[in-house]
Amino acid sequence: MSSEPRPGKENPDQPGGLQEELPTARVRSRRWAFPVIWVIPFVAALVAGYLLFGRFEEHGPLISISFKDASGVSVQQTNIEYRGVPIGQVKGLTLSEDRQHALVKVRLRRSAATMARAGSEFWIVRLQGGIENLANFGAAVGTVFSGPYIAILPGTGPPSTEFIGLDSPPTVQERGALHVVLRAAHVGSLRSGTPVLYRGVEVGDVQGFRLSPGTSAVDIDVTIRPQYARLVRSNSRFWNVSGANAHFGLFKGLQIDIQSLRSLLTGGIAFSTPKDEKASPARDGMVFPLNGVAVKGTSHDHRIHLFPRSNRS
Amino acid sequence: MDALTACPICGLLQRIPGLAPGAIAECVRCGSELRERKVNSIERTLAFTLAALILYLPANIFPILRMVWYGAYSENTVWQGCVRLWEDREWLVAGVVFLASIVIPLFKLIGLLFLVASKRFGPGHWQQQRLRIYRLLDVIGPWAMLDVFLLSILVALVKLGQLVTILPGPGLLAFTAVVVLTILATASFDPRLIWDETR
Numbered sequence: 001m002s003s004e005p006r007p008g009k010e011n012p013d014q015p016g017g018l019q020e021e022l023p024t025a026r027v028r029s030r031r032w033a034f035p036v037i038w039v040i041p042f043v044a045a046l047v048a049g050y051l052l053f054g055r056f057e058e059h060g061p062l063i064s065i066s067f068k069d070a071s072g073v074s075v076q077q078t079n080i081e082y083r084g085v086p087i088g089q090v091k092g093l094t095l096s097e098d099r100q101h102a103l104v105k106v107r108l109r110r111s112a113a114t115m116a117r118a119g120s121e122f123w124i125v126r127l128q129g130g131i132e133n134l135a136n137f138g139a140a141v142g143t144v145f146s147g148p149y150i151a152i153l154p155g156t157g158p159p160s161t162e163f164i165g166l167d168s169p170p171t172v173q174e175r176g177a178l179h180v181v182l183r184a185a186h187v188g189s190l191r192s193g194t195p196v197l198y199r200g201v202e203v204g205d206v207q208g209f210r211l212s213p214g215t216s217a218v219d220i221d222v223t224i225r226p227q228y229a230r231l232v233r234s235n236s237r238f239w240n241v242s243g244a245n246a247h248f249g250l251f252k253g254l255q256i257d258i259q260s261l262r263s264l265l266t267g268g269i270a271f272s273t274p275k276d277e278k279a280s281p282a283r284d285g286m287v288f289p290l291n292g293v294a295v296k297g298t299s300h301d302h303r304i305h306l307f308p309r310s311n312r313s
Numbered sequence: 314m315d316a317l318t319a320c321p322i323c324g325l326l327q328r329i330p331g332l333a334p335g336a337i338a339e340c341v342r343c344g345s346e347l348r349e350r351k352v353n354s355i356e357r358t359l360a361f362t363l364a365a366l367i368l369y370l371p372a373n374i375f376p377i378l379r380m381v382w383y384g385a386y387s388e389n390t391v392w393q394g395c396v397r398l399w400e401d402r403e404w405l406v407a408g409v410v411f412l413a414s415i416v417i418p419l420f421k422l423i424g425l426l427f428l429v430a431s432k433r434f435g436p437g438h439w440q441q442q443r444l445r446i447y448r449l450l451d452v453i454g455p456w457a458m459l460d461v462f463l464l465s466i467l468v469a470l471v472k473l474g475q476l477v478t479i480l481p482g483p484g485l486l487a488f489t490a491v492v493v494l495t496i497l498a499t500a501s502f503d504p505r506l507i508w509d510e511t512r
Contacts, residue, residue, distance in 0.1 A: 022317065022326060022327055022328050023325070023327045023328070023341045023342075024327060024328045024329075024330060024341070025318070025327045025328065025329050025330070025338035025339060025340060025341060025347050026338065026339040026340075026341055026344075027330060027332065027336050027337070027338055027339070028336065028337060028339055029336050029337075035356070037353065037356060037357050037360040037361075038356075038360055040360050040361065040364045040494070041360050041361075041363040041364040041367060043364070044363075044364035044365070044367045044368050044490065044494070045364075045367050047368065047371075047486070047487065047490070048367045048368050048370060048371050048487065051371040051375060051483055051484075051487065052370070052371060054483070055374070055375070076387065076388070077387065
């Protein structure tokens, strides 16, 4: 340094080369000294813990269901649902060793882990058939965009991880529902999903039909929802209200019997139960005859009078 | 003896007298705070690094993106994104995303943790190696995460257009936090500390 040494305080920009002439920093007291910094890892641990806990909740047991046909089911997308609530997701899709079945691996949520028990039934809900399949229409129409889902009917046995899926929805989709068989001469317009009406209220539906053992009649499987099961007794009578019945009488005018708009489209089955204390509640699987027309004195259907009656005797 | 320090703002070299606990030095010219070393460097770096490492796990196992396409739902983690790019024969892009989003951030955090831990538990050793690690961290630092990640979101948006609803997943929060915390951790580390031990 060739410049002249000067006192640092007067000219701080030219402090010179000697330490003695450097200015000395001012000293003040610290304003606050809380170790705020350790809040950050603490918050990070909280957030991470929260996220991991959520994943842990989703991470229930892995179960395997074998189906004859798993078309439409896709990995990471297809859900397993119970009462419309997703309780798990398909995580894997493989063929069984003998290539006769599709093995669907499903990761259940932890909260639904207890639903995988021996006796649980699984089936795949797809949109299929035409307008006659209106029973599950609401459930099935959603599958147009989102693909099918797997439905479960929880069993009551010991916990299990291997299941055999049903090829078609089970006859009884809800525990406590009543299953009865109606024997008819002809199926007519009845299809699975056709409503069963009691005083015009839908209390159940047709699950399917098959030829009776002697092939002389048709057996129609019907389920009645649990809360209505007690309406069916051993003396109940069932009749077909498919479509609309039109009668033209000279004095009565035109009468059209329609149970509901849906039964107009898809047909329907109505029943009534005469008051009789001796009649016992219907047992599961009980067989009833299906009458073609309304049984006299038991009909509760609503009649629409297009023309006023000419006599009201 | 007094230490010599240049003011970080105005550059004035000045002497700092021995400070009592709780006292700080101020620049005589501009009044900014004078420090011999970065404030609480070890503690801050350690805190930020630990926080980032804690969040690194959820950032990588949770979906960053969730897509809804006419009811079809899909989730994507960073790792799945890499695998997908690899399967689509975009090897270079897959490699860059993998390195920038998964490897380099982890390397950086573990490197910083090592530097801080060695300062605390093994002072005076492996100074050359530690310097090399620090230099390496400095070089790879800009390659970590954020830009590539944003680019990948952009690609998804452009490719899928209006047909798809894209939602941020729970991993996004963790991922962003890791990015920010890593930046803070790097910024609060003071490499001069490596040599302080020899004094």
